[in-house]
């Protein structure tokens with residue numbers, strides 16, 4: 340939520356990197372975090388200058404073209420996802436202190452803003468916007484008046500704030516620095532030569548450096564052109580952890596696709612392959628990326644609770660089916676935002692598995708922290724190296740799926756499912772629940788999945804044609820059973836998010852308990868059909884469900900296994916996916932639903948990368 344970027348370079352560097360160019364490039368890459376409005380502030384010649392504009396970044400670019408800024412060697416930039424106050428020019432960041440010189444940008448929510456605003460208003464401060472950010476600007480401004488030191492002013496102000504925030508500030512009276520603070524909200528530092536950077540994530544400066552520093556919770560960083568210094572909120576000195584950014588800028592480019600969404604859908608064979616890559620040691624045994632708990636402790640797990648939100652939670656439901664089947668450990672899947680408000684039963688034998696693409700989702704982070712406080716062991720499945728959730732977890736399994744830029748998740752979903760399988764197999768290996776031969780057979784089938792996804796992608800035209808023909812459809816239902824159920828939920832979510840169409844996913848067996856009332860003549864229903872192979876196949880039951888909806892006028896579109904010719908009779912359209920083990924099917928059956936949603940939204944002329952009202956990384960509760 341909200342993209343933040345900061346830059347400072349030596350004045351002589353400005354021929355190479357004009358601060359505004361660095362900021363705008365960073366904002367372009369961070370726009371996926373929020374796109375209600377955007378703004379910048381630069382400092383040059385002893386003055387601060389700012390431009391801000393509601394709407395997408397393009398509006399800010401046009402504004403700056405009309406009213407150019409003085410060349411500068413430092414500045415801050417912001418792209419907003421509105422929380423307090425609508426997406427107007429006035430509410431766009433930066434916000435200013437009383438002297439109209441201190442400029443501040445912010446990501447997060449200041450929870451005690453109402454009390455602070457009341458107090459500051461009573462003391463004579465005048466507010467221009469409805470934002471909580473302006474409260475922070477007034478507080479920092481007040482402290483700067485008293486101390487004349489931006490780092491100390493930031494320190495004093497943040498100690499009065501409650502909630503989640505990343506704050507960046509510049510002041511022309513200290514034109515050699517950008518000061519930033521973070522609590523419960525992401526911030527990374529990029530290290531250059533004669534220049535330094537700040538970003539909500541590394542994409543804010545990936546064009547300029549690969550060397551970065553992670554900050555801990557409750558820290559303040561002051562960057563100058565030649566130095567980075569970090570202190571804690573209590574003023575004590577601190578040091579960040581250096582890391583190297585191992586993906587390059589081209590990974591975050593569209594590479595010839597019309598949208599990041601299309602690119603990421605097409606990257607799924609590689610994303611799954613990379614998730615599976617290098618997971619075994621010399622003895623052929625599965626390993627995790629980071630393990631700060633003993634394998635013995637993991638082995639003694641009596642219960643697993645999967646915590647996640649949105650798409651990640653649907654991946655968690657697939658994880659439940661697989662992990663329970665392979666390990667016989669009971670698994671609960673819980674929406675992270677519900678978890679800590681229901682007094683969950685946890686102890687030190689509970690393994691809490693969080694799943695998050697960003698590793699910064701506030702609801703998930705808070706739930707993980709709560710679980711830790713209650714004594715649970717925590718394991719993070721995450722795509723973003725060095726993000727907060729894996730950093731605070733006892734064990735980590737990274738997805739290695741590469742940056743996911745489109746706001747709606749696609750490749751991370753498949754990678755999360757693949758990583759969940761690895762976790763299930765790892766636990767089964769620890770507990771001796773599966774023979775090594777069984778594990779290697781499942782792994783071998785998993786390694787065949789990328790080529791099978793590619794086969795589906797290669798036949799995408801038929802799905803796209805159907806999506807185009809259905810562009811005016813007001814409502815679509817999705818049905819699935821067993822691991823097909825979370826796939827149905829994900830198919831519906833993609834359609835809601837991208838095409839703004841009413842869509843619901845149901846467990847096919849639940850249909851007759853209520854949702855069947857929604858079926859009327861012509862209602863499109865997607866059905867994820869299980870394989871007809873195997874003794875325990877649910878195929879027959881799902882075919883019955885199809886009959887039930889068709890009898891009431893539904894048009895059924897099925898996603899079925901190659902060779903399942905029986906479904907043709909019950910389908911207006913059928914999309915076949917290659918065969919694999921039933922538990923692994925979601926890695927294939929999801930793909931046609933993603934293609935469908937993306938194509939339908941594109942046909943309607945919508946921006947599939949930045950759907951309305953959404954943000955990629957939800958860093959507020």
Ligand code: M6R
Pocket residue numbers: 648649650651694695696697698699700703746747748749836953955956957
């Ligand atoms: O970064 P996370 O995986 O923790 O994000 C969780 C959800 O916010 C995310 O999956 C969301 O539902 C997306 N809009 C799905 O496309």
